[in-house]
Amino acid sequence: MRTHSSDLLLTAIAPVVWGSTYIVTTQFLPNFSPMTVAMLRALPAGLLLLAIVRQLPTGIWWRRIFVLGALNISIFLSMLFVAAYRLPGGVAATVAAVQPLFAVFLASALLASPLRPLSILAALVGIGGVALLVLTPRAGLDAVGVAAGLTAAASMAVGNILTRKWQPPVSLLTFTAWQLTAGGILLVPVVLIFAPTIPAPTVTNLFGLVWLGLIGAALTYVLWFRGIARLESAVVSPLLFISPLTAVLLGWMFLDQTLSPIQIAGIVFVIGSIWLSQRPAR
8 A cells, every 4th residue: 555655646746747837838938839849848858868778769669669759748748738828727727637538448448447437437527626627707718729638638548558558678767768759859840840930048938948848747757657557547547637736726826816616616526536536446
């Protein structure tokens, strides 16, 4: 139980940090394109870790790493930032909150994991809680932003399942370095085509990029992939509900946003969904 609890807490650090993505993106990188931010978040962090581990994939792992890099890094991050730039407040987090529900069915199909009704209930409760948190009367919806958020959720759900299915014969740090580097490389031609001009970074921009890259990518992906390898998908995926919870709390603390009674109820729902997801199967 102690090992499980420590694994759970370490894994939960990742979505807590990811919850800061929206406020950092909008406040520190307002003039950057979503694809540029995604590439600058992944590639430098991946190359830094690759320089540390000094090991490249071999054989079938070249193909697998680029598949995982596309799903977990390239598609997920680029679509996440498109949603963050186009959707107000934490609406992007609401759309991405369907990821745990995707993961429940994908784990059953790809990993032959039992389809637990409690896991489905936990995912639905979490989605409802996130909706109460961020879908305020002032929240607007952008079709492209919503589509991007759903794409990010689906991409990460598939990537997480395949990450658990394809356990690599290397250390966790090496595995993370490979995925971040591959995902960043795949984003380079996209940036060159759609956003060839990168603004000259200010000190504020550099702080945002360092936070998103070193802390929000290099550190958190190591912790996240560690959790995926050690814990069941139905246990790990609901932890993502912590991200919108963190985003709302950061907005309350630093952007003078207020928490209504409905939003407080949403917090209770999110915490309840995480608790439900951790209940042992009968």
